[in-house]
Amino acid sequence: MIGFKSTLLNVTLAITATIPLATAGLFSFAGSAQAAALSGEIQFSGGFTLSPFASSQITFSKDALSFTPQPITPIGIGSTTGNFSAFNSGNIGNIISFSSKVADNPFIDFGYLAIPGIISPGGDTSSITDGLNTFTLTSSSYKLNQSGLNVGIDVALFGYFTSATGEKSNGGGNLTFQVNNKSVASVNSILSSGSSISNLSFSGGTFTTSVPEPAALLGLGAVGGVMAMSRRRKSFVQ
Known part of the structure; x- marks a missing residue:
């Protein structure tokens, strides 16, 4: 016993x-x-290319967003959470068509520049063009909102992040910009006629909505x- x-x-x-x-x-x-998977949030805004000098801007049409300068449109990262803290800059691509959900993917390539969001002459841009640590856009849509004498445009982004090691995490975000001294009706009229609106500054954010489940x-x-x-x-x- x-x-x-x-x-x-x-x-x-x-x-x-x-x-x-x-x-x-x-x-x-x-x-x-x-x-290993990208997780957290990023806030960003348009950057600058110094030689020749150009600020990152949007051209907005009814069915597309295109970004300049090309071939690299730098963005500066203002704040981060999670393991996005390793990045201070990125390169943003074009939304070729809202209706057919086609984008210049990866839509954002995150990396690091000597000065956040600024491409200096002879500067190393390899980390924001290497196809590693990216956000791939799968769909997007936009809304026009009257804000005083301006029209605010909010673009919803849906997609997924891919880390340098190939781990994927679902994500989303938005882009915002405005057209000054216009009404929603006048902006819609410009877009419906097939014309576009250029030289628009922008800001935005992306975030992960889920990571690999434990x-x-x-x-x-x-x-x-x-x-x-x-x-x-x-x-x-x-």
């Missing part, structure tokens, strides 16, 4: 010791997976704990 109680006590202690270890392994694994990892951690306890019980029997 004493031997049985001793064995039972040892099994209980083994189970108790195994659970924290399995849990620690689970969270370590989950943390590693989450760290639920599947939970199952792996539980299985690992059961296996460890099973091996422990077998040693008692022997």
